[in-house]
Amino acid sequence: MEIIIPYQYQPRNYQLPILKAIDDGFKRIIQLWHRRSGKEKTGINIIAKKAFERIGAYYYIFPTYNQGKKILWNGTDKNGFRFINHIPKELRKRTVGNEMFIELVNGSTFQVVGSDNIDTIVGTNPLGVIFSEYSLQDPKAWDFLRPILAENGGWAIFNFTARGKNHAYRLLEYAKTDKKWFVSELNVDNTNAISKEVLEQERKEIIAKDGDESFFLQEYYNNFDAAIRGSYYGKNIEQARKEQRITKAPYDENLLVHTWWDLGIGDSTTIGFFQVHNNQWRLIDYYESSGEGLRHYRNILKEKNYSYGKHYAPHDIVVKELGTGRSRLEVAKELGINFETTCSKEGKVKSAVPNLPIDEGIDAVRRRFSTLWIDEKCERFLDAISQYRKEWNENTQDFKNSPLHDWTSHAADMLRYWAVTKEPATNLRPNKIYTYKTETF
Numbered sequence: 156m157e158i159i160i161p162y163q164y165q166p167r168n169y170q171l172p173i174l175k176a177i178d179d180g181f182k183r184i185i186q187l188w189h190r191r192s193g194k195e196k197t198g199i200n201i202i203a204k205k206a207f208e209r210i211g212a213y214y215y216i217f218p219t220y221n222q223g224k225k226i227l228w229n230g231t232d233k234n235g236f237r238f239i240n241h242i243p244k245e246l247r248k249r250t251v252g253n254e255m256f257i258e259l260v261n262g263s264t265f266q267v268v269g270s271d272n273i274d275t276i277v278g279t280n281p282l283g284v285i286f287s288e289y290s291l292q293d294p295k296a297w298d299f300l301r302p303i304l305a306e307n308g309g310w311a312i313f314n315f316t317a318r319g320k321n322h323a324y325r326l327l328e329y330a331k332t333d334k335k336w337f338v339s340e341l342n343v344d345n346t347n348a349i350s351k352e353v354l355e356q357e358r359k360e361i362i363a364k365d366g367d368e369s370f371f372l373q374e375y376y377n378n379f380d381a382a383i384r385g386s387y388y389g390k391n392i393e394q395a396r397k398e399q400r401i402t403k404a405p406y407d408e409n410l411l412v413h414t415w416w417d418l419g420i421g422d423s424t425t426i427g428f429f430q431v432h433n434n435q436w437r438l439i440d441y442y443e444s445s446g447e448g449l450r451h452y453r454n455i456l457k458e459k460n461y462s463y464g465k466h467y468a469p470h471d472i473v474v475k476e477l478g479t480g481r482s483r484l485e486v487a488k489e490l491g492i493n494f495e496t497t498c499s500k501e502g503k504v505k506s507a508v509p510n511l512p513i514d515e516g517i518d519a520v521r522r523r524f525s526t527l528w529i530d531e532k533c534e535r536f537l538d539a540i541s542q543y544r545k546e547w548n549e550n551t552q553d554f555k556n557s558p559l560h561d562w563t564s565h566a567a568d569m570l571r572y573w574a575v576t577k578e579p580a581t582n583l584r585p586n587k588i589y590t591y592k593t594e595t596f
Contacts, residue, residue: 156245158243158245158246160203160204160207160243160246161200161203161204161241162200162203162241162242162243163236163240163241164196164200164241166197166200167193167346167348169192169341169345169346169348170193170197172339173186173197173201173337173339174197174201176337176339177201177205177310177312181310181335181336181337182304182308182309182310182311182335183310183311183330183333183335183336183337184310184311184312184313184336184337184338184339185312185313185326185327185330185336185337185338185339185340186198186312186313186314186315186339187314187315187316187317187327187338187339187340187341187377188314188316188339188341188346189316189341189342189343189346189348189374189375189376189377190316190374190375191348191349192341192346192348193232193348194287194314195226195227195230195238195287195314196232196238196241198215198285198287198312198314199215199227199238199239199241199242200241201283201285201312202215202242202265202283202285203241203242203265205282205283205310206242206259206261206263206264206265206283207246207259207261207263209263209282210261210262210263211263211264211280211281211282211283211307211309212263212264212265212266212279212280212281212282213263213264213265213266213281213282213283213284214265214266214267214268214276214281214283214284214285215227215265215266215267215268215284215285215287216267216268216269216270216273216284216285216286216287216292216296217267217268217269217270217287217288217292218269218270218271218287218288218291218292218293218561219269219270219271219561220268220269220271220272221269222269222287222288223255223267223268223269223287224255224267225549226287227239227267227287228252228255228267239257242257242259242265246259246260246261247259247260248260254266255267255268270286270292270293270295270296270562271293271561271562273293273295273296273299277299280303280307281300281303281304281309282304282307282308282309282310283309283310283311284300284304284309284310284311284312285311285312285314286311286312286313286314286315287314287315288314288315288316289313289314289315289322289323289326290315290316290317290318290319290321290322290323290324291315291318291542293561293562294322294535294538295562297311297313313326316373316374316377317373317374317377317378317379317381318373318379318383318542319379319381319382319383319386319389319392319541319542320379320380320541321537321538321541321542322534322538324379325534327340340377342375342376342377343375343376344376349375354375357371357375358371365384369381369382369384370384380393382541383541383542383544384544385544385545385547385554386541386542386543386544387517387520387521387543387544387545387558387567388520388521388524388540388541388543388567389541389544391520391521391524391525392537392540392541394524394525395524395527395529400527400528400529401528401529401531401537402528402529402530402531403530403531404437404438404439404528404529404530405439405530406430406439406440406461407430407432407437408462410430410431410432411430411462411463411464411465411579412428412429412430412439412461412462412463412464413428413429413430413431413463413464413465413466413467413579414426414427414428414429414456414463414465414466414467415427415429415467415468415508415569415570415572415573415576416452416466416467416468416469416494416569416572417469417565417566417568417569417572418468418469418471418472418483419445419565422445422564422565423443423444423445423562423565424443424444424445424447424452424565425441425442425443425536425565425566425568425569426441426442426443426452426455426456426569427440427441427536427566427569427570427573428440428441428442428459428461429573431578431579434526435526435528436523436526436527436528437527437528437529437530438527438528438529438530438533438536439530440459440461440530440532440533441533441535441536441566442455443535443536443565443566449483449486449487449490449492450490452492453487453490453491453492456492464579465495465579466492466493466494466495467494467495467506467507467508467572467573467576468483468484468487468494468506468508468572469506469508469510469568469572470505470506470508470509470510471506472484472487472494472506473496473504473505473506484496484504484506494506494507495507495508507576507577508572508575508576509575509576511575513557513558513571514556515575516571516572516574516575517558517571519571519574519575520570520571520573520574522574523573523574535566536566538563539562539563539564539565539566539567540563540566540567540570542563543558543559543563543564543566543567544558544559544563545557545558545559546558546559546560547559
């Protein structure tokens with residue numbers, strides 16, 4: 156019995172160009188399609204076809220593992236056909252459901268993963284990757300996979316809807332200038348996939364829920380200008396762009412640089428480098444890394460060679476580690492990083508950053524944001540802050556009153572610590588002290 160791949164799939168007319176592009180040898184593809192246009196159905200069929208053409212590993216990457224499970228692994232089309240069944244069961248050697256993994260009879264493998272745990276595929280050699288909802292993903296996932304695909308001639312597809320002018324938007328703008336990239340940009344007027352009546356009903360319901368049609372324009376018309384739905388600081392970023400406060404904010408040698416940290420252990424550590432003058436705050440630099448000790452970050456401070464004022468870390472820096480019996484405050488001090496502290500009424504040392512509830516910190520950021528200028532080179536910070544958002548409740552189909560903890564949280568926490576800290580008393584760099592000597596003529 157002969158099985159034809161793609162299997163049980165009849166592409167719509169507007170889907171054909173992207174299928175032809177992958178067959179024509181394009182290795183990098185942008186798939187900016189509106190909501191309910193068949194992105195995932197098209198994607199899984201591309202992977203199925205390519206996996207039988209070239210033996211290797213293929214990945215479908217979502218922002219989180221759970222999204223991949225819900226949308227693709229367990230998802231169905233409007234007729235109830237499971238997306239994953241476009242890979243015929245007759246052509247599978249084994250299926251491991253709890254790992255969302257399939258091995259094909261020809262030796263190729265396919266797996267659904269989340270970019271929130273990209274380490275799970277470290278050491279693999281994928282030949283094809285689809286990033287789903289790339290605009291919501293940690294861009295470090297692509298940074299990790301790019302050199303692998305470049306070396307083995309593999310391909311990557313980035314499908315997404317508009318979520319502000321972030322890393323996905325910048326990638327789209329670049330792709331339009333590079334002939335080696337294929338760009339498929341479709342809104343509802345291009346596809347006619349959804350009737351006018353259904354669209355109008357969607358628009359009305361979204362306005363009733365959100366108070367405006369921003370989300371409708373994002374989802375159906377690829378509008379990058381609107382704030383992200385559920386975003387805490389999207390409107391603040393939007394206002395900052397209008398006021399041209401996201402610009403070049405160079406290091407001023409006459410001012411001290413104060414740093415705020417979010418210290419991670421398993422997660423990322425972030426450092427914001429701020430200068431302030433006449434109530435004008437300037438985020439002149441930003442650094443983020445993971446899996447490194449405090450010595451690494453001490454070296455980063457030295458490499459940047461700024462004239463430093465005060466360093467601020469969150470409240471848990473004073474907590475003693477079970478293994479060593481020492482706190483990171485003590486370790487940092489030995490390395491020459493003196494974080495600001497205060498004393499409690501009981502005489503206990505604590506961080507100078509107040510330990511306030513997250514919602515109070517978020518309000519503090521919003522109040523203080525109008526004083527902040529951000530250097531445009533802080534791209535990762537800007538991407539994270541613009542996408543830092545409330546967690547979605549699948550049961551109630553509404554947002555929870557708590558932030559989603561993902562790659563955006565670390566930058567947001569650092570900014571929150573800045574917002575709740577009392578302004579440093581000293582900002583001007585001390586005058587240089589000159590020494591002299593006399594010499595005989």
